[in-house]
Amino acid sequence: MSRAVTTRRKTINTVLAWSVGILIFFPILWTILTSFKTEAQAINDPPLFLFFDWTLENYAVVQERSDYMRFLWNSVIIAGGSTLIGVMIAIPAAWSMAFVPSKRTKDILLWMLSTKMLPAVGVLYPIYLIFIELGLLDTRTGLVVVIMLINLPIIVWMLYTYFKEIPGEILEAARMDGASLREEIIYVLTPMAVPGIASTILLNFILAWNEAFWTLNLTAAQAAPLTAFIASYSSPEGLFYAKLSAASTMAIAPILIMGWFSQKQLVRGLTFGAVK
Amino acid sequence: MYLKYALCAATALSVLGTTGAIAETITIATVNNGDMIRMQGLTDDFTAKTGHKVEWVTLEENVLRQRVTTDITTKGGQFDILTIGMYETPIWGANGWLIPLDDLSEGYDVADILPAMAGGLSYDGTLYAAPFYGESSMIMYRTDLMEKAGMEMPEAPTWEFIRKAAAAMTDRDNDINGICLRGKAGWGEGGAFITAMSNSFGARWFDMDWNAQFDTKPWADTLNFFVGMMTESGPSGYATNGFNENLSLFQQGKCGMWIDATVAASFVTNPKDSTVADSVGFALAPDNGLGKRSNWLWAWALAIPAGTAKEAAAKQFIEWATSKDYIELVAEKEGWANVPPGARTSLYENPNYQAVPFAKMTLESILTADPNKPTVEPVPYVGVQFAAIPEFAGIATEVSQEFSAVYAGQQTVEEALAKAQAITNDAMEAAGYR
Numbered sequence: 001m002s003r004a005v006t007t008r009r010k011t012i013n014t015v016l017a018w019s020v021g022i023l024i025f026f027p028i029l030w031t032i033l034t035s036f037k038t039e040a041q042a043i044n045d046p047p048l049f050l051f052f053d054w055t056l057e058n059y060a061v062v063q064e065r066s067d068y069m070r071f072l073w074n075s076v077i078i079a080g081g082s083t084l085i086g087v088m089i090a091i092p093a094a095w096s097m098a099f100v101p102s103k104r105t106k107d108i109l110l111w112m113l114s115t116k117m118l119p120a121v122g123v124l125y126p127i128y129l130i131f132i133e134l135g136l137l138d139t140r141t142g143l144v145v146v147i148m149l150i151n152l153p154i155i156v157w158m159l160y161t162y163f164k165e166i167p168g169e170i171l172e173a174a175r176m177d178g179a180s181l182r183e184e185i186i187y188v189l190t191p192m193a194v195p196g197i198a199s200t201i202l203l204n205f206i207l208a209w210n211e212a213f214w215t216l217n218l219t220a221a222q223a224a225p226l227t228a229f230i231a232s233y234s235s236p237e238g239l240f241y242a243k244l245s246a247a248s249t250m251a252i253a254p255i256l257i258m259g260w261f262s263q264k265q266l267v268r269g270l271t272f273g274a275v276k
Numbered sequence: 277m278y279l280k281y282a283l284c285a286a287t288a289l290s291v292l293g294t295t296g297a298i299a300e301t302i303t304i305a306t307v308n309n310g311d312m313i314r315m316q317g318l319t320d321d322f323t324a325k326t327g328h329k330v331e332w333v334t335l336e337e338n339v340l341r342q343r344v345t346t347d348i349t350t351k352g353g354q355f356d357i358l359t360i361g362m363y364e365t366p367i368w369g370a371n372g373w374l375i376p377l378d379d380l381s382e383g384y385d386v387a388d389i390l391p392a393m394a395g396g397l398s399y400d401g402t403l404y405a406a407p408f409y410g411e412s413s414m415i416m417y418r419t420d421l422m423e424k425a426g427m428e429m430p431e432a433p434t435w436e437f438i439r440k441a442a443a444a445m446t447d448r449d450n451d452i453n454g455i456c457l458r459g460k461a462g463w464g465e466g467g468a469f470i471t472a473m474s475n476s477f478g479a480r481w482f483d484m485d486w487n488a489q490f491d492t493k494p495w496a497d498t499l500n501f502f503v504g505m506m507t508e509s510g511p512s513g514y515a516t517n518g519f520n521e522n523l524s525l526f527q528q529g530k531c532g533m534w535i536d537a538t539v540a541a542s543f544v545t546n547p548k549d550s551t552v553a554d555s556v557g558f559a560l561a562p563d564n565g566l567g568k569r570s571n572w573l574w575a576w577a578l579a580i581p582a583g584t585a586k587e588a589a590a591k592q593f594i595e596w597a598t599s600k601d602y603i604e605l606v607a608e609k610e611g612w613a614n615v616p617p618g619a620r621t622s623l624y625e626n627p628n629y630q631a632v633p634f635a636k637m638t639l640e641s642i643l644t645a646d647p648n649k650p651t652v653e654p655v656p657y658v659g660v661q662f663a664a665i666p667e668f669a670g671i672a673t674e675v676s677q678e679f680s681a682v683y684a685g686q687q688t689v690e691e692a693l694a695k696a697q698a699i700t701n702d703a704m705e706a707a708g709y710r
Contacts, residue, residue, distance in 0.1 A: 040549045043524035065313065128350050137352055216339055217346065220354040221303050221331035232334035235308040236464070237519055237539055239527075239549065 028252070034245035035059070042242040058246035066229055068250060075225035075254075077140045078215070079208035082148035083201055086155045089148075091197070094159035095185055099168055109160065112153040120150075120213045131218060138220040146218065147208045155204055162196025163189065198265045202258075209255050226251040300589040301329040305344050306359040307337050307576065310542075311409050311616045314606060315597060321605060322596045328589045337464070344581070348373045351583045356590045360405055362396040362575045362647070366664045369399035375580040375587060377403045377594065384595050388620050393575050396647045396658070405577035406598040409539070410618025412641035413472060413571045415559040416526065416544055417533040418552060421445045421452065425532075432560045432569075435476065435501060438533065442509035445532030454509030456531035457502070459683040460518035463669050466683075467676035468572060468661040469535075474498040476563045476570040480651040481663050481700070486709040488700035490675075490693045499689045503682060515683035527551060535561055537574070538641055541634035542613060558637040560644065566652050572661035573645035575618065618642050671703045 034042050036054045044052075062068070097105045127146065128137075136142030166189065174188040190197065212227040219228060230251050233244040259266070306312045312334070319330045333355070335343060340359070347354045348368070360368070368374050380386055386394075386403065393407040415433070422429055425444035430437065442454030458469040471481070479494035489495065506514050509532075511525060519536060523543055526534045527550040534540070547553040561571035578597060580590045596602060600622055606615045612628045617638055623629050624639045650660040657663035662672065678692040678699070704710050 038549075040527065040551075043528070045524075045528060045530070065316070124346065125350065128346055128352065132350060132352050137354055216335070217343060220305070220333045224333070228333075228335075231336050231339060232308055234336040235520075236337045237309050237537060238543060239520065239523065240308065 028256075031245045031252075032249050034242055035249045037242050037245075039239040039242045042245070043239060058242045059250070061243055062233070062246045062250065066232065066247075068229065071224060071226045071229040071251075072254065074140060074219075074223055075209055075227075075251075078143045078147060078223075078225050079205050081140070081144035082151065082208045083204045085144065086148040086152050086204060087159075087197065087201055090152060090155040090159050090200075091190065092185065093156050094163050095189060097156075097160050098163035098166075099171060109157065112156060116150075116153055124217060128218070137218060138222045138224075140223045143215060143218060143223055143225075146214050147211055150211075150214070151204050151207055154207070155200055158200045158203070159193070159196065162193050162200075165196075166192050195265065195268045198262075199268070202262055202266050206255060206259070299327045299329070300586045301331060302356040302586050302589050302593060303331045303333060303354065304357040304359070304578075304593070305333045305335065305340055305355045307340055308334050309539075309576070310614075312359065312576070314610065314614065315408075315602075318602075318605060318609065322593060325596065326589070326592050328592065330593065348581050348583070353581075353583050353585065355581060356584045356586045357593060358579050358581055359408070359576055360579050361577070362573065363659065363662050363664060363669070365397045365405045365577060365579065366399040366658060367666050368579070369402065369404035373582055374404040375582055375584075377406055377580075377591070380406075380591070380595055384599060385622075388600070388622050390619060390621055390642060392573055392642055392645060392647065393577075393619055396573060397575060397577050405575075405579035406594050407575040407577045407619040408598055409616035410573070410575040410642060411538045412573055412618070412638065412645050413469075413536055413561050414538050414541075414637050414641045415533055415535050415561060416541060417441075417557050417559065418445070418529075418531070418555055419557040420555040421532045422557070429557060429559050433562050435562045435564055435570075438535075438562045439501070439505045439508075442505060442533060446509040451530055452532060453511040453525070453530060454532045455505065456511055456517065456522040456525050456534045457506060457514065458518050458522065458536065459506070459510075459514040459680055460516055460521070461673065461677040461680040462518070463662065463672035463676060465518040465676070466680055467672045470498065470502065470676070470679060471672070472561070472572040472661040473502065473570040475568045475651050475660065476561075476566065477501070478564070478566050478568075478652040480653050480655050482655060482657065482704075484654060484656050486656060486704050488697050488704065490697040490700065495693055495696075496689065499679065499682065499693065503689060506683065515680045535570070538618070538634065538638040541638065545633065558634050560637065560641060568650070568652050569644055571641045571645050573642065573647055574661070665709075667703055667707045667709075671700050674699050 033049070035058055036056070037048065037052055038055060038057065041048055041052045097109065131137045131142055134142075136145075170192070171184055171188060174184050179188065210227070212231070215225050215227045216231060219225070230244070230247050233240055233247040316332050323329055341364070344355060344358050344360070346352070365374070369376075389407060390410060393410045394403060397403060397405045397407060415429070415438070417429055422441065422445065425441065427441050427444060429441070433441075438455065444454070446452065446454035458466045460466045474480075474495060477494045477498040479492065479498050480489050483489055511517065511530065517525070519540070522531065522534055522536060523540055525531050526544055529552045534544075541556075541558060544550050544556050545553050550556075561569045563569040578594045580587060580594070584590055598619060600620060603615045603620065603623055607628065613632050615623065615629065617623070617635070624635065629635050645660050647658050647660050655663075657665060662668055675696040678687070678695045681687050682689055682692045701710065
């Protein structure tokens, strides 16, 4: 009897999980499907799901009109660079807050998080002026710095949470064995927190990849990443949904593939310490 | 010996200097529309003629406005040429943000630019942007449905005729709406349409002392007429329909009439995308016999931001992109139906272009819109479907949101007009106009 209940519950959970999964994935699926339609089919009422004349025309148009590889390379550099530098800064910061907390550690953490609540547009002009002064407008270096800074609070918070799960006694033992602070962080703490660090890197890479406000406002022709590539296909006059969908599919494809291959690490990292 | 080396070096430097001065790379910020995309494809012709290279930054219209405003006000110098509209040009020209285009070459023939376009893109008599393409609005209608309804579209119909024709063409069982119009919130969407429509009802945004006029009868008449007609003959959910939504409905054969930008004529008559391409007729936007029609005037134009280091090359590009030769180039490569319309008088005198079905009506629509005298009663502003003051975009967006709430059945016409009156007067007072 108890076996039957378990099986029924399992089935319900599976169906529920699949339903939620499909619901979440549906907008992406619809975008991908639309990218293979003509502009007329893309706006057809009732909408066409699978039975239409599939075409690669939109991909050909996008490929011809835009230098996709340049946008892609900019995205890789900006997302990768900002994530790596952010993690390098955040590991020691999170270590000190997790293992050598002061009276103000909690306040500092909350203050760091509160900077995420500031509307980005509020600091657009100051940052724009600083960028002009430093010659950073429309450069990948400038964007790496800005995006690293805006994601840094999240990186620190995530790493702090993971580090808190690691028993302090292990680090103490390393210290007693004569490990220096640098060795303690690199050879003891980091290997133990690899799942957490990996998931932090992955999540922040995705956040940086999708960042649209700063990448649109601080770039022009040279450093524009894939977010600017997508934005260039929205049109106020004329049908554009199919071409926009093709551009969007091309923009999200690398991150989707990366997410697919690293989902195990991502889930492991995100649930790290959730169940004891 | 030293003298020989010095002379050689001087010669080499002068040659390098000369070629270096000629070959620039200019960056152009633009919107994504068919004509602009076509221009990007033809840029090689400009490079071959001048040696200058061009880099394009294509952005969504509102993002572009925000992006170039940030760059101009901070003197960022990211762009050498901007694609801007008729609303921004006089405001930015007055602010000193744009370089005057008062020294274009003789061969360019400035006098050939349609007077309505030149007027709308000038401030204090000086041209600040060269029109790349211009548009007005007109009626596009299904000739087959009109015939079926037993009616005939006059060349210059009244709103009463349009309402009757819309009711006669409506066939809900077959998913055909007599008329499709913009109801979507936004100053450039539903806001532009209702403002242009209100001109023909004798309404205006402001009196000569910048007092809002939404508490007047012409505005109540405009909104009541619009809502009444759309309820009888419009598509469901028209409160969220803008240009693209209506284009899609018309192309699928779900609209008897559509009053919108003249540029749409080439889309609805294109058999590749439109199922009704062979049965579309055109007429002037309707009026009420008060001397003003409900058509608007708009242009996408190219301007040079103050602060660019490449002014000479930018001017060369503008002369190339808005020239008669460019129109010939597009006609040669893509046919006369695809040339950028509405900018030059000579285009409409060209017999090849006169053969394009919508050319005549487009020109007449453009010529009947006067941005300097847009309304029946006098107004202190320039602009047909907008008032060319910096505060307008914000105010009109809020007001159009109130109107869209009426279309969605969330409030009455009276409530929306009262709110519009308060919003506008408050904003104008805060800005120091009143």
